[in-house]
């Protein structure tokens with residue numbers, strides 16, 4: 001049996017719906033992937049794990065001085081509830097949370113630029129803000145074409161620095177508030193925190209010659225709110241399924257483990273859970289191959305390698321042999337490769353990035369209707385993955401050293417907040 005980008009794309013179409021961490025839809029997608037994996041004859045099962053989830057019942061933001069206007073907001077899941085009747089406070093725009101800004105934020109509802117990063121959250125909490133406002137999108141967004149992002153106060157923030165009232169709004173509204181000199185605001189937030197179940201779909205093909213050497217494959221199948229996640233990352237998920245099909249028929253020399261990870265978008269929760277549950281076998285892992293975003297018609301192939309320059313040279317040479325243009329580089333990649341590299345397992349990511357104007361991610365535009373994906377483009381990454389796997393699997397001696405370069409170790413430590421990023 002040959003791999004088929006056409007068949008892969010058909011499965012992608014079937015799974016083109018929103019699949020947020022810990023939801024029924026994520027579970028339904030996992031069941032579908034499980035059934036498909038089992039249909040290849042491989043041993044496949046689901047491994048569950050718990051995720052900290054939150055539901056938002058009510059979120060409200062009203063400017064009360066010097067003008068009165070209510071703005072559309074979404075509450076951060078797992079945010080702190082406001083007291084009965086809401087809270088009234090001064091408003092302050094703290095831009096990028098510099099020391100100058102921090103002098104002025106105490107007791108205020110503070111608007112900051114972009115995402116709520118861990119370091120800024122720590123500073124704002126220490127400065128005792130009354131609430132945090134972030135914004136998403138762009139100032140020219142049309143209401144009918146866009147959504148106001150739903151975000152979550154992740155445990156990496158709250159475990160260390162406590163809870164806070166946090167809302168997200170549209171960029172155009174944030175700009176209007178600042179422009180019109182908003183001075184006082186009224187904020188209401190009510191939500192509930194609970195434990196939800198997420199799951200990884202796992203399949204194994206035992207190696208015929210070196211069963212104790214494990215090559216681990218990863219692709220996350222969850223999406224964010226509003227996104228059908230066809231590009232990010234059902235594209236990688238269906239490529240993995242083709243590899244499973246292929247090696248179910250042509251048995252590998254080494255043991256291949258295929259994992260479709262849940263809850264990646266919430267902070268790599270699926271791969272972190274898998275690595276924690278399989279700690280005792282990680283020393284047998286010789287390589288992790290991760291596929292996260294593919295199938296972009298107009299785009300470019302990238303292979304960030306979390307290992308050594310030697311590994312980069314090897315992967316680059318293979319891509320030249322195959323005749324596929326691919327920018328192979330020693331670098332971290334924000335995906336399920338990170339927990340493996342953290343444990344010393346070399347990782348290669350295969351990605352096809354949509355180029356500017358043809359690569360939509362993390363919003364409603366990651367959708368088949370956006371017309372930026374196709375099966376011919378999906379086949380590029382599929383062939384790269386197949387070629388790389390065949391070559392490393394059939395090698396007499398495993399060609400990639402089980403080593404992570406110091407610069408990658410540092411980046412992984414920073415990414416996982418094990419040490420502070422150098423400013």
Ligand SMILES: [Zn+2]
Nearest residue numbers: 232233292293
């Ligand atoms: Zn992704």
